[in-house]
Amino acid sequence: MSQNARNQLRIVGGEYRRRVLRFPDSEGLRPTPDRVRETLFNWLGQDLTGKRCLDLFAGSGALGFEAASRNAQRVVMVEKAKPVHAALVANKQVLGAKQIELVHADALAWLARSQDTFDVVLLDPPFASDLLGKVLAVLPAHLAQGALVYCETAAWPELAGWERIREGKAGLVHYGLLRHLVAPT
Numbered sequence: 001m002s003q004n005a006r007n008q009l010r011i012v013g014g015e016y017r018r019r020v021l022r023f024p025d026s027e028g029l030r031p032t033p034d035r036v037r038e039t040l041f042n043w044l045g046q047d048l049t050g051k052r053c054l055d056l057f058a059g060s061g062a063l064g065f066e067a068a069s070r071n072a073q074r075v076v077m078v079e080k081a082k083p084v085h086a087a088l089v090a091n092k093q094v095l096g097a098k099q100i101e102l103v104h105a106d107a108l109a110w111l112a113r114s115q116d117t118f119d120v121v122l123l124d125p126p127f128a129s130d131l132l133g134k135v136l137a138v139l140p141a142h143l144a145q146g147a148l149v150y151c152e153t154a155a156w157p158e159l160a161g162w163e164r165i166r167e168g169k170a171g172l173v174h175y176g177l178l179r180h181l182v183a184p185t
Helices: 034-044 062-069 082-095 107-113 131-142
Strands: 008-010 020-022 052-055 074-079 100-104 118-123 143-153 162-170 173-180
Touching: 020 082, 034 062, 034 143, 034 162, 034 173, 052 062, 062 074, 062 082, 062 100, 062 118, 074 082, 082 100, 107 131, 118 131, 131 143, 131 173
Parallel strands: 052 074, 052 118, 074 100, 118 143
Antiparallel strands: 008 020, 143 173, 162 173
16 A cells, blocks of 8 residues: 555545545554444434534544534544644645634643533544543543443453443454443432
8 A cells, every 4th residue: 555545534424525634654543444434423323413522532533524524513633743733734724624623732631621521522542552441531521411432442441330332343443332321319
């Protein structure tokens, strides 16, 4: 596969469908495959009108740009790596996606200071990390009522307090849709 083809992705649905976005080489950066993104947005429903979305480990931007393409009201994309964040800025401009807010920050540090709540949260942290479990532990404070959380991981962490409502596997990637279980009052 050529360097050029490896560093691009195609939006699979919505307003930006078939648009091609480019992203830089970065260790651990692996965009969610087309087929998995199609499955995710079949689970969520193709129209995200009025939804507030968070793409916490934005990377290539595949998930956040797909959410924006499907009419999400607001999409916050958080990315720590400077060159990867710069590519997100360029791709936002190419698409003219005004509903996207880009944040250059560490995901956990950003969550610690944010007061925002979201209807859909997209989590695809670096594979060789324990970040998914750490984020799931603090994420409930940022969830709107009925919020759904999509995760990609090499292996599921402890999911105490979470219900896995849909799941699949593609190669080495486990992916699923979670809902936080609210403690009875």
